Amino acid sequence: MHKHSPIQCIVPPHMLEGIATKGTEAQKKLAVNTLKTSEQMRGQRRALADFAAAAFRVAATGGKERIVYDAKNGSSLPGTPVRREGDAATADVAVNEAYDGSGVTYDLYNAVYQRNSIDGNGMRLDSTVHFQKGYDNAFWNGEQMVYGDGDENLPPEERLFNRFTIAIDVIGHELTHGVTQFEAKLVYSQQPGALNESMSDVFGSLVKQYQLKQTAAQADWIIGAGLLTKNVNGVGIRSMKAPGTAYNDPVLGKDPQPAHMKDYVNTVGDNGGVHINSGIPNHAFYIASMEIGGNAWEKAGKIWYVTLRDKLTSTSKFQDCAALTYQTAGELFGAGSLEQQAVKKGWTDVGLSVEGGGTTEPGGCLEAILRFLGLAPAR
Amino acid sequence: MEIERIKFERTGGFAGIRIAADFELDDLPEEQSRALAELLEDVKFRSLPERLTGKTPMPDQFTYTITVESGKGKHTVTLGDSSADEKMQELLQLLNRIARSRMKKQ
Numbered sequence: 001m002h003k004h005s006p007i008q009c010i011v012p013p014h015m016l017e018g019i020a021t022k023g024t025e026a027q028k029k030l031a032v033n034t035l036k037t038s039e040q041m042r043g044q045r046r047a048l049a050d051f052a053a054a055a056f057r058v059a060a061t062g063g064k065e066r067i068v069y070d071a072k073n074g075s076s077l078p079g080t081p082v083r084r085e086g087d088a089a090t091a092d093v094a095v096n097e098a099y100d101g102s103g104v105t106y107d108l109y110n111a112v113y114q115r116n117s118i119d120g121n122g123m124r125l126d127s128t129v130h131f132q133k134g135y136d137n138a139f140w141n142g143e144q145m146v147y148g149d150g151d152e153n154l155p156p157e158e159r160l161f162n163r164f165t166i167a168i169d170v171i172g173h174e175l176t177h178g179v180t181q182f183e184a185k186l187v188y189s190q191q192p193g194a195l196n197e198s199m200s201d202v203f204g205s206l207v208k209q210y211q212l213k214q215t216a217a218q219a220d221w222i223i224g225a226g227l228l229t230k231n232v233n234g235v236g237i238r239s240m241k242a243p244g245t246a247y248n249d250p251v252l253g254k255d256p257q258p259a260h261m262k263d264y265v266n267t268v269g270d271n272g273g274v275h276i277n278s279g280i281p282n283h284a285f286y287i288a289s290m291e292i293g294g295n296a297w298e299k300a301g302k303i304w305y306v307t308l309r310d311k312l313t314s315t316s317k318f319q320d321c322a323a324l325t326y327q328t329a330g331e332l333f334g335a336g337s338l339e340q341q342a343v344k345k346g347w348t349d350v351g352l353s354v355e356g357g358g359t360t361e362p363g364g365c366l367e368a369i370l371r372f373l374g375l376a377p378a379r
Numbered sequence: 380m381e382i383e384r385i386k387f388e389r390t391g392g393f394a395g396i397r398i399a400a401d402f403e404l405d406d407l408p409e410e411q412s413r414a415l416a417e418l419l420e421d422v423k424f425r426s427l428p429e430r431l432t433g434k435t436p437m438p439d440q441f442t443y444t445i446t447v448e449s450g451k452g453k454h455t456v457t458l459g460d461s462s463a464d465e466k467m468q469e470l471l472q473l474l475n476r477i478a479r480s481r482m483k484k485q
Contacts, residue, residue, distance in 0.1 A: 075468065132468065136394070137392045137393050137440075139438060139460070140439060141461070142437060160479075173393070173439075174438075187435075200438070224393070237393070237394045250482075252396055256397075269397060269442065270397070270442070271442070275392075
């Protein structure tokens, strides 16, 4: 039998979210006291203590805190700190890009999704630039972001990649791997891994759109624009608008991303094609955003974010994501709403149905609230 | 160790672009083939386990698969970025560069 959390029966989660983030100290105290005296809170002292502590902790946390380190072309992480929160810009463009890009990413999550950093609890954002020599990559190592300089050690005519901080969506992409690690914990293999990748592309692209104040129609929906040198025939690494068209080059080959389930790529490389098949959910998000119109981070982004935070599990597949985003759209904007229909169209167009699938863990809204406040019990 | 043939593949990474090459050591310029043979000795390639990857793959890291064929048979090693020490990184960079220049010629 499903066990109800008492808070679920008293205050809707959006109200508690509001109280926790926007309320005055007095309002928070009132909210906590109201809950305390409630008949339904009996036997739930522990949960109440957690809630009270969390409500005040959010207020106490300073918020955005960044450190950028320099690996000086070595492999030790994090390296030497070169710019801390509030420091003036340095002469090193990669340092400044990592600093500014992680700042905009923090701002999007904080201002639009009321999430205080990667873990929802003010976690410091650490970035390391100049990792190794000729390292044409960026990654999230479970604790921080790491960026290479591209293939700067090759002769100019052989270079294919610029420094990886050059594109702000790469920064948003890496930070979102951190968010996913704290929320759905999607395993990095096969379909759950491709969903993990897609979430990073979705919010990476939204960070860029948010920075540029572009509507869905104005955005280029390219991941990693500017990352490829002029030696490469390509506009970027991936296209959410038209997966499979980002590059077509004699050295790099052709962008292998599918845009539809019928073209799903079965492969053992790349952890089962996590960077390849992510094209399918990426395109579904693009279509849903275009159907809704306006700024993609406001509605489509909210639907995807809440789904990532509250509904997806470590083994969720594309079908589950389709059903759960559809369900979330209904909860946030109403059954049959334009937003819900847009989500349906997105998934239908890539060959997935929004009905069926979508298993989620029972948790109730207490867990959701605690998770929102950065006090989520381990799942 | 009399190396005859080498197969190299790099998958994953942020860009997800596959880089691969399959070549005889004799195909390479002398200097390059000597450097490669030395690095394979330095990392004790023959004694490496088949899988050097961590338990859980880290988002956006590269996965490398190297197969070396010699008179004594062949040995394949798969590893991720985080399991590569300095010598191994040198080897990977050289293989990466060889693979890329060969892909261009094809």
